[in-house]
Amino acid sequence: MSERIFRVWRGTAAGGSFVEHRIEVDEGMVVLDVLHRIQAKQANDLAIRWNCKAGKCGSCSMEINGRPRLACMTRMNLFAEGEAVTVQPLKTFPVVKDLVTDVSWNFEQNKRIPPFRPQPRGADGQHRMQQADVDRVQEFRKCIECYLCQDVCHVLRDQSRKDAFVGPRFMIRLASLEMHPLDTEDRIPAVRKDFGSGLCNITRCCTEVCPEHIEITDNGIIPLKERVVDRFYDPLLWLRRTIFRR
């Protein structure tokens, strides 16, 4: 057991500041354990959002020493013995209180995505898909909606373009639908126009912070961008469309 220094942001939408806590830390603890101990012993009303404590639900997203992380999967031995740990809410979303932010914008985006529309079942009443054809979709469906990718996305974080771009999480959701072998809906025009695929400039920051190690940029966003390009910007296709229209 050793005493560590935690600097925890406390406040509301109206403003706030860092509060320093000296707290005992045991072997094997993660940041969320330490925050719970602070809550129980020193700051009863500290607001933290969390659920599973096992990296499966994506609730306890926050910025720890400047990096977006899940508090439940951030072990204390990641930090040097004397290093202070600074914990603050996600920057890209409005603060509700302390470490809790208002992420409702994300739920609004999900509603805008045209739902799954399957092809009819086969004659035997079954849907058939080969494992090799669903591996990629399953990779995207590992997403736990922690929104760490949304938090680091330059378009959302620095350029504040929530009006024009749905962010990496929902590009991945779009990709999981577009690449679903049974799906019959066409979302490519919307990927470009409504969901803003062109705004992503492929810095891969989202991929870097993904706790599920989803290749967001390379496997999801870039293939979607390619589909958009094939559809709308391919000169040969454009020529053919123009000719046949006449």
Added chain:
Amino acid sequence: MLNIAEIQTFEHDVLVIGAGGAGLRAAIECSARGLSTGLMCKSLLGKAHTVMAEGGVAAALGNVDRRDSWKIHFRDTMRGGKFLNQWRMAELHARESPDRVRELEEWGAVFDRTRDGLISQRNFGGHRYPRLAHVGDRTGLEIIRTLQDHAVHKGFGIYMECTALDLILDGGRIAGVLGYWRESGRFVLFRTRAVILATGGGGRAWRVTSNSWEYTGDGTAMAYEAGAELMDMEFTQFHPTGMVWPPSVRGILVTEGVRGDGGVLLDSKKERFMFRYIPEKFAAETASTEEEANRWLAGDKQARRPPELLTRDVVARAITQEVNEGRGSPHGGVFLDIASRVPADVIKKKLPSMYHQFKELAEVDITRQAMEVGPTLHYFMGGVRVDPDTQMTSVPGLFAAGECSAGMHGANRLGGNSLSDLLVFGRLAGVGAEEYVKGPGAAPRVDDDQVRAAVRRATVPLNRESGANPYLVHEDLQAVMGRYVGIVRTEADLQTALKEIDRLKADAATVKAAGTSQYNAAWHEALDLRSLLITAEAVTRAALVRQESRGAHTRVDYFGEREDWQKVNVVVHKGAGGAMETRVVTRPEPPAELAAIAKASIEDLEAGRV
């Protein structure tokens, strides 16, 4: 006096409380049937505990072994539940779960596939055939996300981070629900004709648990306070394999899929001890040597199943005994080894989240080292007593589905039967609610005095000048339940637990939540204490009544199953004087067809003779 008109109010035909698998499926059903539907949940949508389910959803699809059928699934479920399940519920579950799984596929779920492109199924404890449709070891996430993405396009009301406090009654039937927004601390009133509880269990009353903070028994407690009956509360399932080290992750689940895919349990000398714990009843269907168990795993249909796949109650007790007799691992568990049995790349493909969980939280590489595991409180077989067909409780308009309801699993639940339970009975609760809402009877009236009383009760911890720390009262309760109401129970321990719970009730009546009502974790904790204490007391009292050992309920002072106790269920309810009372109810005789299936030999069932 508080003006009720100032409380934010919503009106619905049905309000579903809880947005895990059961709540989401129930809300989808209600909405599809044209009812004005609301869904409230304590967390954000998609974060409920269903997300933690790993191994799979049990359904007799017969994709991997064509010999499977609903009858064999039903028989496995009854045997696993030690014949204390409600016969009708186990029947409905076994018959309807295949359709519920196929429906998820229709809504976009992407299960792992067989070679010919169908939904793949894996082996699990107590299931005769590979029966669990799965997605690696993150099946719960797949199910909740599928339901969530389907639900958000249905246009019903979703109230996130909104906690229910009390049911409002009108002449004994449901009239509304009072809750509060966690974010602002403001109260919210739902006027509704029916309520479907889908609030899960109460595992947070124990310290070593796989359950998240939400599992405080809210629905169980609200139903109890409203006069509904609780049943089978003594049956609390300890999952045999939770993490044991480091201390901060003690209790986090290690999926049964590890054993289903070939993992074995070893004692401190690295010997497979489960061969020594095979109950007589299961001996005919369990391998007697390691050689036979290995043949079964390799696909030999003549070989019998490894003993590591016996039901959870058996495995949890065996581990406890090994540890108590000094043959455990360094941190007080036993070893679970898959590294020496399955190639590393297969482990990573089939059990990816287990691989990451151990790597990141315990610095153990499960493709190279054995895990250390021990029992963890995982699931409540008991809960609110419901009608097997409609899911309605004894309170008109009040329904319950999923873990918070009782009857489906009897004395012990089989792995994989929970996810299917959520889907089957979530849907049926929606059907039942429609029938009730469209039935006769004038619209109920919300009684302002009840609302005022509920608001008063909730604000007391904030308004108090000083008082006990709610976190410490909760920790105290967890220690009490872990010590006195654990895997093995005695009369003396249970009596001690009751005295301790009385003391804690007094403490809980004095807690102080410092700060304002806005997103105040201390206040939330203070309010959850009532649910936790009612749930804990109900478990303890029911455990005292049942003087035998059956399934997940083990009494060292009443060894073994007793025939008389197979004929009854223990019911808990609020007495006229306000104190908790118990009574024993006789179980209905099973229909002859179901009794014949449950008792048939496996050969007769496979050959279609029953």
